[in-house]
Amino acid sequence: MTYKAICSIIFSTLLFSSHTAQALTLCGKPAQGEILSAYAPGAIKAELNGKEYPVTDDGKFIFAFSRDEKPQQKLTITYSDGQTKTYPLTVAATKWDIQNLKGVQPRKVTPKPEDEKAINKERTNVRKALAEKTDNLFWQKKFIRPLNGRTSGHFGGQRIMNGKKMNPHQGTDIACPIGTPVKAAADGIVTLSGGPYFYSGNMVVLEHGHNLTTVYAHLNKVNVKLGEKVKQGQVIAYSGKTGRVTGPHLHWGASLNGVRFRPDSLLTLHDNKFCKDL
Secondary structure, eight states: OOHHHHHHHHHHHHHHHHHHHTOOEEESOOBTTOEEEEEOTTEEEEEETTEEEOOOTTSEEEEEOOTTOOSEEEEEEEETTSOEEEEEEEOBOOOOOEEEEOSOOHHHHSOOGGGHHHHHHHHHHHHHHHHOOOOOOGGGSOOOOSSOOEEEEOTTOEEEETTEEOOOOOEEEEEOOTTOEEEOSSSEEEEEEEEEETTTEEEEEEEOSTTEEEEEEEEEEEOOOTTOEEOTTOEEEEEBOOSSOSSSEEEEEEEETTEEOOGGGGGGTTOGGGEEEO
């Protein structure tokens, strides 16, 4: 092989490597309250809003936009060759609904002073469960809905309970009879299994790797224990109407790196038709 041919091959290889190191594919809807997956060959670090998101050895990671995310964001990726590149992202606004709920237990809307201990315990336990992070890659598998049923409450919706304005809803409510089997949306580790809590009733939290968690609340009965590994589709609980409710349903929530997002967006997280190269 001639010297010229060898140089040509080396140059082509370097050019291809440089191009590959700067490639980025995003899958998902870049909008408020959504989760996205990303593929950046050669990436070793990803940051959004000052928060770092773990990257797999082959350059894959996930990140989420909060309900009130600002329109312009910057995703910064560091590559194995030492280069850092910032990608500007435009976050679309989401129109949130307003849900007027009547007949909520008055004490669950305006707690009494003696309820503070129970409320603080719930917040502490949930915060700890949502902060758990493992190196598992269960999130790379397609997610399923935990049960079939009518959506009776949407993530992000403004809630008015008994005429009082409350915080926006942090999950999807699925109406169903008491005792309906609740399935794990994906393989995961149980980081919370307990209750009944003041607001959430009986609940389960699963961690699917890289701090991606799903929440299952207002349960009638829980089937799993703290630290247990569960498989996708496994019945982890049965639905109920415990905690702050107006009727039987499952509250399904999701969180990533401290960001609550619309859990239904997990269902299309790995759908190629929602992918775009940047």
